Amino acid sequence: MSEAVSALKAAEFTGGIAEVTLMDPIGMISVRGDLTAAYMKKALKKAVGLGLPDTRSVQINGDRGVAWMSPDELLLLCPYDQVSDTIDMLTKCFGSNHTLAVNVSDARAVFRISGAHSRDVLAKLAPVDLSPATFTPGMIRRTRLAQVPAAFWIEEGDSFRLVCFRSVALYVYDLLKIAAQPGSAPVFYSAKP
Amino acid sequence: MSTRIATGGRLLNKSNAVSFSFNGKQLRGFEGDTLASALLANDQMLVGRSFKYHRPRGIVAAGPEEPNALVNLGQGDRFEPNQRATTTELFDGLQSESQNHWPSLEFDVGAINKHLSRFLPAGFYYKMFIHPRPFWKHVYEPIIRHSAGLGKAPKDLDGDTYEHFHAFCDVLVIGGGVAGLEAARTAALSGAKVIVLEQTAHWGGRAPVDGGTVDGTPVGAFVDTLVEELSTMENVTLRTRVMGAGVYDHGYVLGYERLTDHAPKTAGPRHRLWRIRAGHIVTATGAIERPLSFSGNDIPGVMLAASVRDYLVNYGVSVGDRTVVVTNNDDAYRTAIALTEAGLTVPAILDARVLPQDSALMARAKDLGIRVMMGHAVARVTGGKRVTGVEVCSQSGEGAVLETFPCDAVAMSGGWSPVVHLWSHCGGKLTWDTAGAMFRPDVNNPPLGADGHGFVTAAGAAAGFFALDDILHDAHAAADGVATTLGFKLPADAVSPNADRQEEAPLAPVWMMPQGANVKLREKTFLDYQNDVKVSDVRLAAQEGFVSVEHAKRYTTLGMATDQGKLSNINGLATLAGAMDADIPAVGTTTFRPPYHPISMGSIAGEARGDVFQPIRRTPLHDWHETNGADWEPVGHWRRPYAYPRKGESTHDAVMREVTNTRSKLGMLDASTLGKIIVKGPDAGRFLDMLYTNMMSSLKPGKCRYGLMCSENGFLIDDGVVARIDEETFLCHTTTGGAESIHQHMEEWLQTEWWDFNVYTANVTEQYAQIAVVGPNARTCLEKLGGMDLSKEALAFMEWADGTLGGFKCRVYRISFSGELSYEIAVDAGQGQAFWDALMVAGNDLGVMPYGTECLHILRAEKGFIMIGDETDGTVIPQDLGLNWAISKKKDDYLGKRAQQRTHMADPTRWKLVGLETTDGSTLPDGAYAVGEGENENGQRNMIGRVTSTYHSPTLGKGIAMGLVLNGPDRMGEVLDFPGTDGKTYQAKIVDPVFYDKEGAKQNV
Structure with a gap:
């Protein structure tokens, strides 16, 4: 196997009202099952060392994490090279229960949007209330970014992690660059000057 | 003449003079001017020509209701037509030109139309241009297109950028006048999150011009204090230059922000469309003054009385040295007083009312020495390109001239209409206020939200309150009520603050001036300035039976111009009601629709233009295809290589080469776009048996099976190869366009009908790069990479295996859509490019070439394989395509089974799939129809079939095609006629659809 290649070659945008950076691939596992079952709790604990996230929430523990996706779906995050081990671990914990765990790491592209106006930049493209009081650390939104699906959460401070489909990575990067163009800050969700 | 005076101009920065141009003339204004105020300051009374009669027109108003002063603005990639001078803020270097005139504004040939106006009555187009019929398309329309129309269409690509912005709040206040600000303060003090939108660059609305005191403070200072208080509140967002454009269901509002129109050199987007979700909306949108209907009320220099005052107070502009004021209410007296106090002359106030005693404002006007003429009216305004005088008559008469006043401006006021547009967008009802002669929001019938309660509340003048004290109290109470309903x-x-009260005498409704105006006067009495609709037109429409207000509107075009009847609406309704002897509320209003005022197309598009007009989906190999000269074909949102033409090679030749090479040596196809959906669970087999027409539950792990999927109406919607991964897991391949929709189709059935099935699905399409390695050398190529036994014995046709090839972890499917020895190999998307490169190296001495989608099509057509979207079009069932072998007879049910048993579906005369071979080897035109005997009831030739796929096959050296033909399979060998659009008739013989290697020897090696 050769080095895994992300959807775009290095992509970094600076000089606007927010910085946009394409991140290295991370491990992502789509998990479906009964989220309230004991086997799920056990599997999450073993695989990522975390509990079940609340509705529309994400829990991060170092380079591992778990995000709520729907009433019967989770997205697990782990280092890219530990996906198969993690899936094996999950499968073992799930036993004979009706579940699904598949690797979707390569199906995605990951961006970081950071800077004082990152909330305003995202709100240009996603129909999400991004006010600091409403969208807080630990939340995740599965939403749309202009015309494509995307999900994002707060990494820390004013830095967001955004996940989209691999095939539209360039579209999403171009969108974010336009939304972050100089002189375009709505100054609505970011603090009043 | 109109000019700048030394005093006044509270919105101007007189230390910053700016230059601009109008029709090439260099003029000067100040920072803070609108284009309209700057034009008036330069005595540019004539600003345009009317739409129909090309009459000279001047500025009437000072706000978005302006019907006349539309200009072409800017140049090149920043050119924009139909911009309102009254809402265009002046900036240094602004370039404007008037519209709708030829050859020049001063001398317009089209003005001859006004002498023909007797021949251009209401409904003229409908009456005149109907006969003879062909004349419309070839004679009338081209001439009308040339003479009508407003501004020019832009020629260049828009040089600006635009964006959307999503915002959320508890209370959205639209309008930043005293009512809006007081409502915002009240809502904010109760703890709600508030956004206030103001369409102009200034807070306070009309109040600073109209005057008054609030709690002992002049209203201007009160506004400043209020804005200061609001701007310090954390839960309040104040935005100027944002117009509330439309109110939609569920508290959704569009706000139109003009970021750089007033400063075009600033970085950033030009407009921003705010997409706001509000818990409740307060419309504090004020009111618009109505013109009076008298002869010559469209001559430049005739203006709304309050606008004359606006220009004087806000911009220090005098519209005329001598201004006659004509009114039916007290408010216009404020204009007369302001003009007199500024040292200008008001020869008379013509007040249509006859009142028993003077109101405070009247007394004040009289004290200033202004002559007030009660019961008088304008008989006629004289002048052409500007007002020269006013002929005075008695309001109750027929227009006999009693006196004439030379003057250069007329300030008219016919009362006020609350701006109810935003209240009405979602169905808020109106009620007729007899005292104010106006429609006001009916508080008992607001637009209703999902909870059955009103979600819009009008406040202040927009609710029909005009005294400052009433406005403040209403706004306070409205916002208090809104806050309470929101918890x-x-x-x-x-x-609530309190304002000093000034009692005003009641208004008298005046819809025609003088009351008994004859036809001659009525024909020069304009209701809708922009569309040239006169009182006589509306009366004629009523006479001809267009008594419904919506019909009369369309027949006369009243209120259908870009100002959407802001000035003409009520006057037109009243005229119609008068002509019908009906009450105004019985006539009703036309429908208010968003946007309130035109918004730019760019703002609607937002960021979606150029590279991001639509998302383009790129496979992991996209860059390679691009570098290697791919001709692209859009497939869904994907781009797939159609072919890889080499230098000097036509696309057709490239396709032929790719087909021949794949058949004889080795071809490689990027198949990554095909959908891949994991279906897992104890009921997965049972589920797939319901989805596919054939049996999937009997498939053994390690094996693949081709399957067909139908909608519940029986029509074929998708096909693909299903691989059984293990006892509980299947991987379903879908078509490229079907990945998302089939996944959704599966989830819909699982979530709504078969919720008791234990099945999970996952769309893993983009996880993999999938590469088809096709041709006689395919196995050799893969064996060179090494790592798996791919012999016929180890991996037979329609089997799959996991393993590694050349060090790449992969899954190999031995499936064939070409009829050749073929493998489709899936690797993780991130490995796709490296794996493709490795294959190209391994295949180098085996004659490897990439091939595109057209080659794929020819290969499959030679084999008679159908393609979803070619052989199917949403009306085709598998039985039509001779795919009965893929329809299980053992299953009790599958989606579409019942539908396929309906009489129409089981009809033996349904067109069926056959192969078609031209008699001369040429290629049939795509989509051509086969014609049969006789004609149908419409006199058209009967059709007996159509071409669904057609190609030149380099393998067979002739044209091959597939088509659906009446009784086709029973007519083998028959020759059909296919008339082409090129005038030729093609003849093709009905043959078996499998043209190549029918026994499948080549794929089975």
Whole structure:
């Protein structure tokens, strides 16, 4: 196997009202099952060392994490090279229960949007209330970014992690660059000057 | 003449003079001017020509209701037509030109139309241009297109950028006048999150011009204090230059922000469309003054009385040295007083009313020495390109001239209409206010939200309150009520400010001036300035039976111009009601639709233009295809290589080469776009048996099976190869366009009908790069990479295996859509490019070439394989395509089974799939129809079939095609006629659809 290649070659945008950076691939596992079952709790604990996230929430523990996706779906995050081990671990914990765990790491592209106006930049493209009081650390939104699906959460401070489909990575990067163009800050969700 | 005077101009920065141009003339204004105020300051009374009669027109108003002063603005990639001078803020270097005139504004040939106006009555187009019929398309329309129309269409690509912005709040206040600001303060004090939108660059609305005191403070200073208080509140967002454009269901509002129109050199987007979700909307949108209907009311220099005052107070512009004021209410007296106090002359106030005693404003006007003429009216305004005088008559008469006043301006006021547009967008009802002669929001019938309660509240003048004290109290009470319904509570010490009261005499409704105006006067009495609709037109429409207000509107075009009847609406309704002897509320209003005022197309598109007009989906190999000269074909949102033409090679030749090479040596196809959906669970087999027409539950792990999927109406919607991964897991391949929709189709059935099935699905399409390695050398190529036994014995046709090839972890499917020895190999997307490169190296001495989608099509057509979207079009069932072998007879049910048993579906005369071979080897035109005997009831030739796929096959050296033909399979060998659009008739013989290697020897090696 050769080095895994992300959807775009290095992509970094600076000089606007927010910085946009394409991140290295991370491990992502789509998990479906009964989220309230004991086997799920056990599997999450073993695989990522975390509990079940609340509705529309994400829990991060170092380079591992778990995000709520729907009433019967989770997205697990782990280092890219530990996906198969993690899936094996999950499968073992799930036993004979009706579940699904598949690797979707390569199906995605990951961006970081950071800077004082990152909330305003995202709100240009996603129909999400991004006010600091409403969208807080630990939340995740599965939403749309202009015309494509995307999900994002707060990494820390004013830095967001955004996940989209691999095939539209360039579209999403171009969108974010336009939304972050100089002189375009709505100054609505970011603090009043 | 109109000019700048030394005093006044509260919105101007007189230390910053700016230059601009109008029709090439260099003019000067100040920072803070609108284009309209700057034009008036330069005595540019004539600003355009009317739409129909090309009459000279001047500025009438000072706000978005302006019907006449539309200009072409800017140049090149920043050119924009139909911009309102009254809402265009002046900036240094602004370039404007008037519209709708030829050859020049001063001398317009089209003005001859006004002498023909007797021949251009209401409904003229419908009456005149109907006969003879062909004349419309070839004679009338081209001439009308040339003479009508407003501004020019832009020629260049828009040089600006635009964006959307999503915002959320509890209370959205639209309008930043005293009512809006007081409503915002009240809502904010109760704890609600508030956004206030103001369409102009200034707070306070009309109040600073109209005057008054609030709690002992002049209203201007009160506004400043209020804005200061609001701007310090954390829960309040104040935005100027944002117009509330439309109110939609569920508290959704569009706000139109003009970021750089007033400063075009600033970085950033030009417009921003705010997409706001509000818990409740307060429309504090004020009111618009109505013109009076008298002869010559469209001559430049005739203006709304309050606008004359606006220009004087806000911009220090005098519209005329001598201004006659004509009114039916007290408010216009403020204009007369302001003009007199500024040292200008008001020869008379013509007041249509006859009142028993003077109101305070009247007394004040009289004290200033202004002559007030009660019961008088304008008989006629004289002048052409500007007002020269006013002929005075008695309002109750027929227009006999009693006196003439030379003057250069007329300030008219016919009362005020609350701006109810935003209240009405979602169905808020109106009620007729007899005292004010106006429609006001009916508080008992607001637009209703999902909970059955109103979600819009009007406040202040927009609710029909005009005294400052009433406005403040109404706004305070409205916002308090709104906050309460949203669960907030206003602190007890937060009370409404109080304003000094000034009693006004009641208005008298005047819809025609003079009351008994004859036809001659009525024909020069304009209701809708922009569309040239006169009182006589509306009366004629009523006479001809267009008594419904919506019909009369369309027949006369009243209110259908870009100002959407802001000035003409009520006057037109009243005229119609008068002509019908009906009450105004019985006539009703036309429908208010968003946007309130035109918004730019760019703002609607937002960021979606150029590279991001639509998302383009790129496979992991996209860059390679691009570098290697791919001709692209859009497939869904994907781009797939159609072919890889080499230097000097036509696309057709490239396709032929790719087909021949794949058949004889080795071809490689990027198949990554095909959908891949994991279906897992104890009921997965049972589920797939319901989805596919054939049996999937009997498939053994390690094996693949081709399957067909139908909608519940029986029509074929998708096909693909299903691989059984293990006892509980299947991987379903879908078509490229079907990945998302089939996944959704599966989830819909699982979530709504078969919720008791234990099945999970996952769309893993983009996880993999999938590469088809096709041709006689395919196995050799893969064996060179090494790592798996791919012999016929180890991996037979329609089997799959996991393993590694050349060090790449992969899954190999031995499936064939070409009829050749073929493998489709899936690797993780991130490995796709490296794996493709490795294959190209391994295949180098085996004659490897990439091939595109057209080659794929020819290969499959030679084999008679159908393609979803070619052989199917949403009306085709598998039985039509001879795919009965893929329809299980053992299953009790599958989606579409019942539908396929309906009589129409089981009809033996349904067109069926056959192969078609031209008699001369040429290629049939795509989509051509086969014609049969006789004609149908419409006199058209009967059709007996159509071409669904057609190609030149380099393998067979002739044209091959597939088509659906009446009784086709029973007519083998028959020759059909296919008339082409090129005038030729093609003849093709019905043959078996499998043209190549029918026994499948080549794929089975």
